[in-house]
Amino acid sequence: MAQGMDINKDLVAASATPLVLAILAERDSYGYAILKRVSELSGGQLAWSDGMLYPVLHRLERLGYVSGKWAKSESGRRRKYYRITQRGREQLDAERRQWQAVDTALRNVWSVLAARTTPELLSQGC
Amino acid sequence: MTANTEALERQIAEWRTYVARGKAMAGPDVEELEGHLRDQIEALTAAGLDADEAFLVAVKRIGSLNALSREFAREHSERLWRQLVLGAESPGGKPPRTEAAVVLVLAAAAAVAMKLPELFGLGFGPGSEEFYARNLSFLVLPFLTIYLAWKRGLSISALTRLLVLFAAAGVVMNLYPFQLQGHTLPLAAIHLPIALWLVVGVAYAGFRWRESSERMHFVRFSGELFIYYVLIALGGAVLSLLTVGMFQAIGLDAEEFISRWLAPCGAAGAVLVGSWLVEMKQGVIENMAPVLTRVFTPLFVLALVAFLATMVWTSRGIDLEREVLIGFDVLLVVVLGLLLYAVSARDPLAPPGHFDALQLALVVSALVVDVVALAAIAARISDFGFTPNRTAALGENLVLLVNLVWSAWLYARFMRGRSPFGALERWQTSYLPVYAVWALVVVVVFPLVFGFA
Numbered sequence: 406m407a408q409g410m411d412i413n414k415d416l417v418a419a420s421a422t423p424l425v426l427a428i429l430a431e432r433d434s435y436g437y438a439i440l441k442r443v444s445e446l447s448g449g450q451l452a453w454s455d456g457m458l459y460p461v462l463h464r465l466e467r468l469g470y471v472s473g474k475w476a477k478s479e480s481g482r483r484r485k486y487y488r489i490t491q492r493g494r495e496q497l498d499a500e501r502r503q504w505q506a507v508d509t510a511l512r513n514v515w516s517v518l519a520a521r522t523t524p525e526l527l528s529q530g531c
Numbered sequence: 532m533t534a535n536t537e538a539l540e541r542q543i544a545e546w547r548t549y550v551a552r553g554k555a556m557a558g559p560d561v562e563e564l565e566g567h568l569r570d571q572i573e574a575l576t577a578a579g580l581d582a583d584e585a586f587l588v589a590v591k592r593i594g595s596l597n598a599l600s601r602e603f604a605r606e607h608s609e610r611l612w613r614q615l616v617l618g619a620e621s622p623g624g625k626p627p628r629t630e631a632a633v634v635l636v637l638a639a640a641a642a643v644a645m646k647l648p649e650l651f652g653l654g655f656g657p658g659s660e661e662f663y664a665r666n667l668s669f670l671v672l673p674f675l676t677i678y679l680a681w682k683r684g685l686s687i688s689a690l691t692r693l694l695v696l697f698a699a700a701g702v703v704m705n706l707y708p709f710q711l712q713g714h715t716l717p718l719a720a721i722h723l724p725i726a727l728w729l730v731v732g733v734a735y736a737g738f739r740w741r742e743s744s745e746r747m748h749f750v751r752f753s754g755e756l757f758i759y760y761v762l763i764a765l766g767g768a769v770l771s772l773l774t775v776g777m778f779q780a781i782g783l784d785a786e787e788f789i790s791r792w793l794a795p796c797g798a799a800g801a802v803l804v805g806s807w808l809v810e811m812k813q814g815v816i817e818n819m820a821p822v823l824t825r826v827f828t829p830l831f832v833l834a835l836v837a838f839l840a841t842m843v844w845t846s847r848g849i850d851l852e853r854e855v856l857i858g859f860d861v862l863l864v865v866v867l868g869l870l871l872y873a874v875s876a877r878d879p880l881a882p883p884g885h886f887d888a889l890q891l892a893l894v895v896s897a898l899v900v901d902v903v904a905l906a907a908i909a910a911r912i913s914d915f916g917f918t919p920n921r922t923a924a925l926g927e928n929l930v931l932l933v934n935l936v937w938s939a940w941l942y943a944r945f946m947r948g949r950s951p952f953g954a955l956e957r958w959q960t961s962y963l964p965v966y967a968v969w970a971l972v973v974v975v976v977f978p979l980v981f982g983f984a
Contacts, residue, residue, distance in 0.1 A: 435566075436563060436566070436567050437566070437567050437570035437571065440567075453594075454592065454593065454594025454595065454598075454599075455567060455571070455592045455593045455594060456564060456567075456593040456594045456596070456599040457594060457598075457599065457602060459560065459563060459564060459567075459599075459603075460599070460602035460603050460606045463560075463603075463606050464606050467606070475559075478566075480573075482566055482569065483562065483566070484563075484566050485559070485563050485566075
């Protein structure tokens, strides 16, 4: 599996909430499967240490964005399944708007920079 | 393949014990994380890794357990010190400031209680040993009981019932015409706190003292209080020495103040403050007791085996003086303490391991030492007759013997997979009242039988 580049910790932490909520909006899931989905979605670029997902899930549960339920898995072990709640969906919408705003701003500034720096770099002979 | 899965199960059990030790993670969290570990291992073995490798990779992927504990602690900060002590019925607990105030008031009250007898000419020091031998327990333990009862939200009538027990013990201790220079008074003075500690335990468990788990919490509380008390006493000693030194430099003698005020008041107040610290910092020191147990269990096994080997080698019998008798009792009590602590800190679901074998060795060697001591006491009694001291030693050895024999039996069964570890735990907790009852016998019955001599 591709090793993720070093993404800033704060960024990883900030993106955890919308990512987990979005994955649960796709379908109900449990810890291990959520992590697999994160890895798939990011092409292996977003590397969390696996354990850190659980405090995040518990926080979302406390905030009422997801609800957890213990149930038997197909292997016969008890497993905690999470489901997104109505509040969670609202939160996801809010997060989506915020991230889109950030994304738009960054995209704009990237394209300005790209247009400007290429000739400068060439003239410096880099 | 089965040997392989067995090894894997053992590794997972060890990992679980390790994770569960961090108090920020409650049982279901550990179970959830373990489920994750197993999912990961399954996926990795399906991809061609063998069990060992898969386990290592899966553990590595979970990430640093310290960092994880911190995250859990941040998310579940309430657990750090309450989740174990308080039952589900009172999750809220008391506001910290109020609790600090209550503890300080009660500690001050205990300190005042220590100095109050001085108004009646019974200052702490030479000349009033008899008074303090009779009453020391009553100057401190009721305040601790009040604190715990308050903390657990016991009703006034429940607390009154507990305090009536103290009063009854106080009446007995002060009405008994103990002879000066006799042995029954010192014996009663030593055993009284042991008997009264049970009353403290009832307050601690908030009348759920019949439950095995509550008793185990009380055992932990007692051990941790002991550790804290020793730490506070060491700090107090350093403070006293420095104070004396400083005042000497300006030509004043502070020793009088320290021995008459600081030491007795501090010793009484420290019981309350220590208990409060244990209640508050549950998570911090709880990790210390198992570590101490792990360090000292092998050392005590070595000491006991060396002692027995030397005794056999030189064919010396035990020549029992009174001091030696007490020494043996103390040794056995310490061994029992180690056993209790190891039991209380262990994950009951984990399969037998090396440390359990060591623990069994400790119990068996203590058992042999106990039998040797018992034989020596019996010989002395048959030669010179019953005295209060010898009878007390005999009784204590018997009480400990019964516990050790049954513990060894249960441990051996557990090692061979015949019975669950929980059986040993339940045996230890249901045996606790026996110590208190025996102590009560020494306090109440002995003086009558031996004519207060």
